[in-house]
C-alpha cells in the first residue's frame with residue numbers, strides 16, 4: 056500500500072567538514088570545541104569566501120552583498136556547525152547552495168526576496184508588540200500566567216527571519232536596533248522583583264537572544280533565583296544553539312552547571328525544559344542529538360523544538376515530517392510547535408498563508424505519535440499563539456483572517472472590549488488571487 060508520506064528511518068550523520076576548502080585541515084578536537092566554533096563563525100562575505108574557496112561563483116556573493124545593503128534585517132553570524140549542514144552530502148556548487156533550505160534562511164540573498172511585495176503594508180519591526188508589553192526591561196508579560204524574559208540581545212547565530220529583529224543582533228544597513236540599556240545585573244534584579252510581586256505568573260521562558268550567549272555563572276545565578284520563587288513552576292530555556300552550536304551545551308562547565316540547576320528544579324518540583332529552534336532535518340546531526348541527550352541525562356525534563364514554517368525551507372509535508380522524525384526518533388527532541396513566520400519587514404517570501412498552514416497541519420496528522428505531532432500555530436498580534444484552525448473568520452480573497460482571545464495582555468488593563476474584539480492576521484499578498492492582489496495594490500496607492 057502506498058501512502059502520501061513514506062517513513063524510512065534515517066540514521067543521523069555529521070557531514071564531513073573537510074569537504075569545504077577552508078576547513079580541510081580542521082581536526083575533530085577543533086570541531087568539537089565551542090571556542091573553535093565561536094572564533095570561526097562566519098560574520099561577513101570575506102569569511103564565507105574563505106570557507107568555500109573557489110566552489111561558489113561571484114554571482115552568489117554579489118547577490119548576498121545586494122541583500123545586505125537593501126533588505127537584511129539581521130547581520131551575518133553563522134557557526135561552522137550550521138554551515139556544515141548546508142549541502143551536506145558533497146562539496147557545494149553555486150546552484151546547490153542557492154537551493155539549500157538552511158542557506159535559504161541563514162544566508163538570505165536579494166534574489167530570494169519578492170520584488171512585488173518584499174514587505175507587506177503593515178509589517179512591523181516588533182510585530183508581536185513584545186517591547187510594548189515589557190513590564191521591566193526585557194520582561195514581556197503577554198499571557199496571564201507566563202512571561203518571556205529576554206536576558207540579552209545577542210545569539211551565537213543570527214537567523215534571517217528573526218521575529219525579534221527589532222532588538223536582537225547588530226544593526227544592519229536597513230535596521231538600527233533597539234538597545235537594552237540596563238546593566239545585566241540590574242535587568243535580572245528587575246525581573247526577579249516583578250516575579251516576586253506577581254505570584255500569578257508561574258511560567259518563565261528564559262530567552263533573549265539565546266541563553267547560550269550568557270556567561271554560565273550569570274545564567275545559573277538567574278535560574279537559581281527563579282527557582283527560589285515558590286510560585287514559579289515552569290522554566291523553559293530558549294536556545295537555538297542546542298542545534299547551531301551543540302558544542303556549547305556539551306562543554307563540561309555548562310553540563311555540570313545544568314546538572315546543578317536540574318537537581319534544584321527537581322527538588323523543588325519545577326519543570327525545567329530546553330526549547331530549541333530547528334527548521335530542517337539537515338540540521339539534526341549526531342552532535343545535536345548528543346547535546347539533547349546530555350541535557351536529559353543531567354535531569355532536564357524535556358527538550359522541545361519550536362520551528363518556524365517557511366517557504367523554501369520546510370513548508371511541505373515531507374519536509375515537516377522528515378524533520379519531526381529526525382527530532383523525535385533520532386535526537387529525543389519533541390516536535391512541539393511550528394510557528395508561522397511573523398509579519399516583519401522583508402519576510403514575505405518566507406511567509407505562508409493560513410490556509411496552507413491548515414492544510415499542512417491536516418497532512419502531518421497520523422504519522423507521528425499523537426503527543427509528538429507538532430501544532431502549527433499563528434502568533435496573532437495582540438493575541439498570542441492560536442492553532443491555525445482556531446480562526447473565527449477568513450476573507451480568502453484579501454487574505455485576512457480574524458481571531459479572538461480569552462485573556463488580556465499587560466497593556467489592556469481592564470479593557471472589556473479586548474475580549475470581544477477580532478484581531479487580524481494577513482496572508483502574503485503574492486499568494487492571493489488576482490482580485491485580492493489588485494485590492495491590496497489599490498489600498499497601498501491610497
Ligand code: SF4
Pocket residue numbers: 209210212213214216217218219223263264265295332
Ligand atoms: S536564534 Fe532566535 S533570537 Fe537568535 S536570531 Fe535566531 S530566531 Fe532570532
